[in-house]
Amino acid sequence: MIRLSFARMMSAAQWWKENNGLMQVEVAALEPLLWREDGLRIGHVVAALKEMGFRVSMTSNGSLLSQHAESLREAGLDLLRLSWHSMSPDIYRKITGGGSLEKLVEGIRAGIGCSLNMSLNRVLLRGYTDDLYEQIDFVDQHQLRLKLLDLYWTAESATEYEKYYISPEEALSESAIPGYLELMQDDRQQRGRSRMRYLTPRRGLVEYKLKSTAKKDNDVCSFCTKKSNCLEGYGDYFRVFPEGRSSLCYLRQDLAYSTYDKDTFFIPDSEPWGREMRKTVESIPLRLVLEGRCNFNCGFPDSSSSWCLKQGKGYQFPDRSGVIKFEHQ
Numbered sequence: 420m421i422r423l424s425f426a427r428m429m430s431a432a433q434w435w436k437e438n439n440g441l442m443q444v445e446v447a448a449l450e451p452l453l454w455r456e457d458g459l460r461i462g463h464v465v466a467a468l469k470e471m472g473f474r475v476s477m478t479s480n481g482s483l484l485s486q487h488a489e490s491l492r493e494a495g496l497d498l499l500r501l502s503w504h505s506m507s508p509d510i511y512r513k514i515t516g517g518g519s520l521e522k523l524v525e526g527i528r529a530g531i532g533c534s535l536n537m538s539l540n541r542v543l544l545r546g547y548t549d550d551l552y553e554q555i556d557f558v559d560q561h562q563l564r565l566k567l568l569d570l571y572w573t574a575e576s577a578t579e580y581e582k583y584y585i586s587p588e589e590a591l592s593e594s595a596i597p598g599y600l601e602l603m604q605d606d607r608q609q610r611g612r613s614r615m616r617y618l619t620p621r622r623g624l625v626e627y628k629l630k631s632t633a634k635k636d637n638d639v640c641s642f643c644t645k646k647s648n649c650l651e652g653y654g655d656y657f658r659v660f661p662e663g664r665s666s667l668c669y670l671r672q673d674l675a676y677s678t679y680d681k682d683t684f685f686i687p688d689s690e691p692w693g694r695e696m697r698k699t700v701e702s703i704p705l706r707l708v709l710e711g712r713c714n715f716n717c718g719f720p721d722s723s724s725s726w727c728l729k730q731g732k733g734y735q736f737p738d739r740s741g742v743i744k745f746e747h748q
């Protein structure tokens with residue numbers, strides 16, 4: 420099983436701190452609530468990163484949140500991003516490859532109960548946005564934040580991408596009641612993509628990033644054949660993967676480099692890629708992918724095809740075809 424050990428994540432965080440890295444770390448998918456090592460659980464990871472002085476955010480599918488909400492809040496987690504792609508239990512199960520919407524909502528209620536700071540992420544799919552208003556209403560009731568995400572393109576899901584892609588602007592214009600959302604100012608970021616943000620009547624937030632503003636103004640991107648499909652900017656995050664490689668690009672495996680000597684993290688300044696990485700650390704967040712497995716396998720609701728960016732990289736997922744085949748029998 421591939422997993423970033425506690426020793427390796429602490430070594431990366433320590434190196435980052437000692438080299439004036441931006442003190443923001445995101446504990447990212449694959450599913451971080453599955454992480455464990457001997458008696459250590461995810462709450463211990465967050466507590467250790469907070470102790471070092473990081474602002475810590477996390478992305479999770481939320482299926483195990485009811486068990487971890489209290490320990491994450493006690494550890495001082497600054498923000499938990501939860502993936503919630505449909506309000507329909509049946510469609511949610513098909514998208515996640517077998518997940519339970521009831522368990523997710525139970526986890527969210529546990530988080531609300533202990534004042535955990537949470538934000539919801541929803542990947543938009545054409546033909547599956549009728550319930551968006553219902554979700555915005557939930558956000559309004561609980562003063563949460565909903566981030567609408569563009570479907571990511573991957574080479575493996577290129578056909579489905581054509582069928583399912585819908586922009587946040589189009590989805591909102593079809594689903595939201597005119598006048599219900601109040602436009603706040605554009606949040607023009609210094610780095611990364613510009614953000615549009617709306618207020619609900621009871622001060623919940625709905626937001627999305629503008630696809631057209633991903634930054635690609637560098638040599639690597641200018642010669643990249645994936646440029647027209649790539650969604651994030653190069654160097655938006657410094658990603659450390661569970662097998663011990665690191666990258667400034669979310670899509671291309673050939674741009675990931677080995678950054679460990681046993682358990683010790685390092686970025687060599689003797690290598691051109693190392694010098695390029697070192698230049699970025701002061702201005703971008705560290706993103707740690709702890710787990711090489713997920714208990715969900717998110718994809719298209721009427722297909723066994725997955726949209727997860729971590730597919731085909733040696734990580735473990737449940738089989739989607741069982742969920743979809745069952746529905747067709």
Ligand code: SF4
Pocket residue numbers: 635639640641643644645646649650651652653654668669670671
């Ligand atoms: S895939 Fe990576 S290298 Fe290519 S354009 Fe996107 S960020 Fe740049």
